[in-house]
Amino acid sequence: MRNKGYITVFLSLVLVAMLVVIYAVIDISDRSNAKTKSYAAVSSACSGELAAYNRTVYDRYHILLLDKNMSGHGEGCMEQNIKNSLEYDLGDEYSVDSVEISGMVGIMDDDFSEFKTQIRDYIPYEAAEFGLDKLMNGMKEKEESIDKDTVDAMDDDVDSHKTDKPASVDGSTSEETTSDGSTLDESEPVKDPRETVKTYVDAGIEQLIIPSDVEMSGRTAELSELPSEGKPGIFLGNVNTDFDDYNQLKLDLSPEKGLLTDLGDDAMAIAYAADNFSCLTDKKYDDTFFNFEMEYLIAGKDTDGGNFKTVIDEILAIRLGVNLAFLVTDSAKMAELDGIAAALCIEFPPAQPVVKYLLAGCWAYIESVADCYLIVRGHKIPYTKDTTNWVTDLESLGHLDDLTQVSDDETGLGYKEYLMLLLMLHRDTIYYRMSDLIELNVGIQAPELKFKMKNAITAFGVNVDIDYKGSRFHINEEAGY
Numbered sequence: 001m002r003n004k005g006y007i008t009v010f011l012s013l014v015l016v017a018m019l020v021v022i023y024a025v026i027d028i029s030d031r032s033n034a035k036t037k038s039y040a041a042v043s044s045a046c047s048g049e050l051a052a053y054n055r056t057v058y059d060r061y062h063i064l065l066l067d068k069n070m071s072g073h074g075e076g077c078m079e080q081n082i083k084n085s086l087e088y089d090l091g092d093e094y095s096v097d098s099v100e101i102s103g104m105v106g107i108m109d110d111d112f113s114e115f116k117t118q119i120r121d122y123i124p125y126e127a128a129e130f131g132l133d134k135l136m137n138g139m140k141e142k143e144e145s146i147d148k149d150t151v152d153a154m155d156d157d158v159d160s161h162k163t164d165k166p167a168s169v170d171g172s173t174s175e176e177t178t179s180d181g182s183t184l185d186e187s188e189p190v191k192d193p194r195e196t197v198k199t200y201v202d203a204g205i206e207q208l209i210i211p212s213d214v215e216m217s218g219r220t221a222e223l224s225e226l227p228s229e230g231k232p233g234i235f236l237g238n239v240n241t242d243f244d245d246y247n248q249l250k251l252d253l254s255p256e257k258g259l260l261t262d263l264g265d266d267a268m269a270i271a272y273a274a275d276n277f278s279c280l281t282d283k284k285y286d287d288t289f290f291n292f293e294m295e296y297l298i299a300g301k302d303t304d305g306g307n308f309k310t311v312i313d314e315i316l317a318i319r320l321g322v323n324l325a326f327l328v329t330d331s332a333k334m335a336e337l338d339g340i341a342a343a344l345c346i347e348f349p350p351a352q353p354v355v356k357y358l359l360a361g362c363w364a365y366i367e368s369v370a371d372c373y374l375i376v377r378g379h380k381i382p383y384t385k386d387t388t389n390w391v392t393d394l395e396s397l398g399h400l401d402d403l404t405q406v407s408d409d410e411t412g413l414g415y416k417e418y419l420m421l422l423l424m425l426h427r428d429t430i431y432y433r434m435s436d437l438i439e440l441n442v443g444i445q446a447p448e449l450k451f452k453m454k455n456a457i458t459a460f461g462v463n464v465d466i467d468y469k470g471s472r473f474h475i476n477e478e479a480g481y
Contacts, residue, residue, distance in 0.1 A: 034469075066456070067449070096465075100463045111431075231300070326386060
């Protein structure tokens, strides 16, 4: 009986120890649960921010973007949103001491790697519609406009007629002999087709080509304020439409050389552009800044008119060499040109071969104008020409309307395919200019968002400090699309 007090003390100590252990276990479990809850709350808060993606961009362009500037409210708005979400989810027992956003990944960062990734995710399901494979396969048959052997043959013809002797012209001869042995009557004046071309070029050849019912947006972009900052890119250059310099003509013949180099990710970007942006023959939406969007991707000018003119100049540059490649092999057409050249070179016959090829360049240009006239009206033209599909004579610029009855070449290329062809040449700027258009169009469709592509992110990190009953949790979370 004397040991009852000891037993009571012993049992009490055991009970206290057990209670301490139980309390410790409960406390550890509570803090562990608090930490788990904190991590879950941070993850949920970040997901909530990702859910605030720009719906206008996603619905139209299938790209997930988050505006770090929160429609003009500043980057601190994201941090405040996350803090508010944490405080709501965690309750009063928790104290959210700090929220810091870090490690943002912009859509334009690292040479548009995020933009390219999202295009890759989207385009496999859509690319076939736009026939990029067909376009590439068709172009592989003839990468250069005109082959070296043809140019060499032209040079040989010119060289064979060179002379250091002055022309002997007495002014009384009524007939002159052409290089093919035929004669020309001087009493009948010969019209130089280059003068006709000059008249139309001076008036604006693009005005001759564009359909009368096509509507331009009338807007002017401030290029320096866009993601591209007005980056000029490359330009094929204008054809010398005076056709008075044989060496310049040869330089104008192969502007698309090197076209079929490996496109890599850019092939999908071209298909994506064709799917999501309008052009003259394929208007997708009524609420865009430009009506000629694919043309802008190529030209980068500040108006629809400027973009259309540049695109037409580049298509003409490509078509010139292709058309001349056939023309110089057509004996009937070259005989006609030889006769005109002879009449124009009465005072200096040795210049006749040079003038003949300059006239051939002029005729090839007229055919190229006709090609453009047809494709902007929905026709398809063969990439290479022959006697069955050549459509012009030297007077055709005055009556291009007569050509609209020609049969389409179902294996040929239309206007949109030529734009895709040109985008292959301009792929160094395509991502910048697509960003320009997205920014401009969101500005038209949802001006209240004050959207800028430079503020568009696809991923971010967040560092959060949370206090729970004296325990401090430092949590780092990364989130992205």
